[in-house]
Amino acid sequence: MAVERVATAHSPRGETVLSRREDGTLELRVNGVFVMDTAHTASERALARNALDAFHGSPGSARDGTRVLIGGLGLGFTLHEVLGYSEVASVVVSEIEPAVVEWFLQGLVPEIAADRHDDRVTLDTAEITESVSAQRDSTLDVLLLDVDNGPGYLVRSENASVYGTGFLRQCRDKLAPGGLLAVWSASPAPELTEAVREVFGSVEQRAVPVTLGSLETEYHLYTGRIGAN
Known part of the structure; x- marks a missing residue:
């Protein structure tokens, strides 16, 4: 299948490419490694839905003004899925690659192009660790981590620290009472389970069925909550 390069960018982390296949599907690759495409978006949407539904479904948490960091x-x-919740008042999105932010602002992905005009969104071109550190303590309600497909499928080796107790404690400190951390993984991650349990006192691991074209598979969501017993 022929592939057209829509945009290419280079950064200290390597090459990022946005391509279009013959069928119109857009595909994102980093240093030649497939990251995601527009044909199979069920896992990205499921991360948002499962996390926000869990947060809003807990006692005392179903309220307007939800503050999210992705x-x-x-x-x-x-x-896009997060913005579909009317309860969401603000979203900070942390993205390390400036080109990816620029392509979003240019509207190169038609399905979500209107989101660039949503005034609830703040784009932070930075490492996720820097974005989290910049937040005031106890100010976030939901923190979604989807920088990789989990600790077993790192886009960059440096991301390994994102799944350790040190960074997870930073995330905990930024969450308001009742706040929820959700980490997405393409496969079971026992070490992540233990790290979230150590930091939050408990962990919920949920297998999430996802349909990717004709493939039926399972992804995994790990959540920790402030005040959980």
């Missing part, structure tokens, strides 16, 4: 913009479908 680690990873990608092609924008996690953000």
Whole structure:
């Protein structure tokens, strides 16, 4: 299948490419490694839905004014799903690659192009660790981590620290009472389970069925909550 390069960018982390296949599907690759495409967005959407539904479904949490931070913009479908919740008042999106942010602002992904005009969104071109550190303590309600496909499928080796107790404690400190951290993983991650449990006192691991074209598979969501017993 022929592939057209829509945009290419280079940064200290390497080459980022946005391509279009013959069928119109857009595809994002980093240093030649497939990251995501517009044909299969179920996992990105499921991350947002499962996390926000869990937060709003807990006692005392179903309220307007929900403040969200997303680690990873990608092609924008996690953000798109989050913006579909009227309870959401603000979203900070952390994305390390300036080109990915610029392509979003240019509207190169038609399905989510209107989201660039949503005044609830703040784009932070920075490492996720820097974006989280910049937040005031106890100010976030939901923190979604989707910078990789989990600790077993790192886009960059440096991201390994994102799944350790040190960074997870920073995330905990930024969450308001009742706040929820959600980490997405393409496969079971026992070490992540233990790290979230150590930091939050408990962890919920949920297998999430996802349909990717004709493939039926399962992804995994790990959540920790402030005040959980």
